[in-house]
Amino acid sequence: MLNLINTFINSPLDQFESQTFFSIFTPFMDMNNFNITTFALYTFIVLFIIISLFMFTNNNNMIMGSKWFITQEMIYDTMVNTIKNQMGGKLWGFYMPFIYTFFMFILVSNLLSMIPYSFALTAQFVFIISLSFMVWLGMTIMGFYKHGLVFFALFVPQGTPLVLVPLLVLIEMMSYIMRSLSLGLRLAANVMAGHLLMIILGGLLMQFMSINILTTILGFIPLLIILCVVMLEFAIAMIQSYVWTVLMASYMKDVQYLH
């Protein structure tokens, strides 16, 4: 039987805390990094979902996939079109699998976190911002590797008067550096704010509906509004993964072609 006392959530932020399920203890070294936490468990669930999406739809490795394979083809086609439009040129094909991987991971973990009482993987600020910082760092290193010192031409827009160059370089460099933070912060803040909003509204309505029988009936009207919020959150879960993809492709274009 469901124990309602233990599932009561004291603070709306409790849902983002990760517990340790399994840990290794040795007297001679620190093995904390091998703990199986909620975070690790949900990462494995996301991996399992993505792999099974591909395995169950490919129709026993025949040439044509099953009917369900059209979902995979749609996602792939959307990604190809988006990245091709954003990056242009000939190099988009090299980086398409990389960006597609990010898209699938963020999409599946966003949608997985919409299941009630589950864990929001993309609301973990440390994880998502370190992910975006690593992407940014890798792109910057690739830009230097590819263009050498000409890479700094990225910070000077074409047709700038010489007087304005020092100021513009500062501004462009700031905006380039802030990309590392803003890419991850956008996703994590969206998901976190959405989950907090849903749990706060749900908690308020739960209190309101449990007063007496009249408020239980009256409470169905705000329940419809909360349903709209939940639908918006589902939309945001998908839109944010798309936004990550588009921005990553456009950053990649900046690094590859410099303007």
Place this chain on the structure above:
Amino acid sequence: MQLVLAAKYIGAGISATGLIGAGIGIAIVFAALINGVSRNPSLRDTLFPMAILGFALSEATGLFCLMISFMLMFMGA
């Protein structure tokens, strides 16, 4: 201590006003989409992803404010 608590709630309220800008931004994005589609309906398929992107970007800036207000209300002592 009561003063700190009051300041916390006032700060949460003030930071939520940043959502005004996000609301105006989202409205501008969709107004421009309606304008563009009504002028040239055949461009709908190209304009819609751009509008969704603009919606998400402008919404994210507002959500930073909302997040700060949630943090002030529920985090820490």
